[in-house]
Amino acid sequence: MSGLPTDPEQRAQEPRHAGFVLGLDVGSTVIRCHVYDRAARVCGSSAQKVENLYPQIGWVEIDPDVLWIQFVAVIKEAVKAAGIQMNQIVGLGISTQRGTFITWNKKTGNHFHNFISWQDLRAVELVKSWNNSLLMKIFHSSCRVLHFFTRSKRLYAASLFTFTTQQTSLRLVWILQNLIEVQKAVEEENCCFGTVDTWLLYKLTKGSVYATDFSNASTTGLFDPYKMCWSGIITSLISIPLSLLPPVRDTSHNFGSVDEEIFGVPIPIVALVADQQSAMFGECCFQTGDVKLTMGTGTFLDVNTGNSLQQTIGGFYPLIGWKIGQEVVCLAESNAGDTGTAIKWAQQLDLFTDAAETEKMAKSLEDSEGVCFVPSFNGLQAPLNDPWACASFMGLKPSTSKYHLVRAILESIAFRNKQLYEMMKKEIHIPVTKIRADGGVCKNGFVMQMTSDLINENIDRPVDVDMSCLGAASLAGLAVGFWTDKEELKKLRQSEVVFKPQKKCQEYEMSLENWTKAVKRSMNWYNKT
Numbered sequence: 001m002s003g004l005p006t007d008p009e010q011r012a013q014e015p016r017h018a019g020f021v022l023g024l025d026v027g028s029t030v031i032r033c034h035v036y037d038r039a040a041r042v043c044g045s046s047a048q049k050v051e052n053l054y055p056q057i058g059w060v061e062i063d064p065d066v067l068w069i070q071f072v073a074v075i076k077e078a079v080k081a082a083g084i085q086m087n088q089i090v091g092l093g094i095s096t097q098r099g100t101f102i103t104w105n106k107k108t109g110n111h112f113h114n115f116i117s118w119q120d121l122r123a124v125e126l127v128k129s130w131n132n133s134l135l136m137k138i139f140h141s142s143c144r145v146l147h148f149f150t151r152s153k154r155l156y157a158a159s160l161f162t163f164t165t166q167q168t169s170l171r172l173v174w175i176l177q178n179l180i181e182v183q184k185a186v187e188e189e190n191c192c193f194g195t196v197d198t199w200l201l202y203k204l205t206k207g208s209v210y211a212t213d214f215s216n217a218s219t220t221g222l223f224d225p226y227k228m229c230w231s232g233i234i235t236s237l238i239s240i241p242l243s244l245l246p247p248v249r250d251t252s253h254n255f256g257s258v259d260e261e262i263f264g265v266p267i268p269i270v271a272l273v274a275d276q277q278s279a280m281f282g283e284c285c286f287q288t289g290d291v292k293l294t295m296g297t298g299t300f301l302d303v304n305t306g307n308s309l310q311q312t313i314g315g316f317y318p319l320i321g322w323k324i325g326q327e328v329v330c331l332a333e334s335n336a337g338d339t340g341t342a343i344k345w346a347q348q349l350d351l352f353t354d355a356a357e358t359e360k361m362a363k364s365l366e367d368s369e370g371v372c373f374v375p376s377f378n379g380l381q382a383p384l385n386d387p388w389a390c391a392s393f394m395g396l397k398p399s400t401s402k403y404h405l406v407r408a409i410l411e412s413i414a415f416r417n418k419q420l421y422e423m424m425k426k427e428i429h430i431p432v433t434k435i436r437a438d439g440g441v442c443k444n445g446f447v448m449q450m451t452s453d454l455i456n457e458n459i460d461r462p463v464d465v466d467m468s469c470l471g472a473a474s475l476a477g478l479a480v481g482f483w484t485d486k487e488e489l490k491k492l493r494q495s496e497v498v499f500k501p502q503k504k505c506q507e508y509e510m511s512l513e514n515w516t517k518a519v520k521r522s523m524n525w526y527n528k529t
């Protein structure tokens, strides 16, 4: 299995059946493609920065035409870097940022607007008014009463359901209310809605395939994971026609082939998967109780809950991890919105030139000298759930240097990890079996060590931290028989280092207390009422 040649020239001579799979990850910061061989080694890669647009305060968009050009380019470049031919690719798996969506004209394929990112806050007032509305109150109390009599988990989850800006639902409502062109197209049944996966599939197949998968659908806020279909209740509550939503397919599935004109050969598209679920799969977190911590643009903590969906009061929401044939794996997830965004922001301010420098900068100090950073460019998610919180530095002094600022940013990421992990332990009553980290920020040893200390657990970091790419490739590889089963994938996984707790959590007590105070003072900042 691992006897495949690593030299590109030699690989080009290989028989076609040896093959390679492509794993794509369309993140919020980076879009990347890795070419994997049967030993799951990366043979060639390419990455480009995603250009997020900020047309108004709080709005975050992506130009679909630019994204498409980048998507095609990274595939071509990665295949070239691997020194192989397109016809050696046996399958393509695509992992995508979730909740980001677009609508387009069914007849012409032309989009009506840019992608509206999961980070976009334009629907914040809608979210607030819906969550406080009489209708929602009636909905919640009816579900509570019905749950009391039936003990149905679905009704319990519904009784806790609230809208968030990260879900697609109310951002889509905003579009339907504000863009006349879209309204008209919906009325004429000439409008398609898609998350990034659906739109890429549509583009790759030149409009002949329109679909999404269960993992992506379950992250929109429009899907009922208990019934495994689009939610009739939520869509009718907020007046979104069901006809606007794509058919939902298995995660590892034959979605069709890339139109030959694009890469010269028809590559099978055999996995569509949401990025966090994909990272979970790439990390081989296949067992109930397996946990993964992804630190990319945001932080996402996911726990495998087996076949049981879990909604909690503090902020864990149920998701479909993946569906492959009869197998449906559920996850509970919570998140912090600003992780890589804080690093990127600090870099733009020239606090450092390369994110890799931040580890050394933080380690060069004893502490942050009382400086605290609140990572809340996009509000604070669980357990505080405050979309009006502001990002802030507190405790600045004349002696504060950029080193203190950088250290405070990294500490805030670890503190948010601790908050999420503690909430998980409190609310999800499943013993944790293992914890694995991934995403760009997990390359930072300072954040990793501090997180391990704060949660008092071992955390495994893989050799290749681009787990969303590997997850998508793994799902694609299983679909085409490139890999046999999950047992084989487990054997191929490579751990780089296991971070073990070195300091007692108590040693962080003072700084944690200070930070918690800073967070409280940043809350509700933008609330005008």
Ligand SMILES: Nc1ncnc2c1ncn2[C@@H]1O[C@H](COP(=O)(O)OP(=O)(O)O)[C@@H](O)[C@H]1O
Residues within 6 Å of the ligand: 026, 027, 028, 029, 030, 031, 295, 296, 297, 298, 339, 340, 341, 343, 344, 355, 356, 357, 358, 359, 438, 439, 440, 441, 442, 443, 444
């Ligand atoms: N060594 C590092 N220390 C801290 N942050 C890092 C490091 N290396 C990369 N990053 C950050 O990781 C983020 C990108 O993570 P990635 O998982 O690729 O994002 P996404 O998948 O959300 O697009 C960037 O903000 C980058 O600055």
Ligand SMILES: O=P(O)(O)OC[C@H](O)CO
Residues within 6 Å of the ligand: 026, 027, 028, 029, 096, 097, 098, 099, 118, 166, 275, 276, 296, 297, 298
């Ligand atoms: O861009 P990422 O990788 O941080 O992921 C974004 C999430 O999918 C949003 O739900």
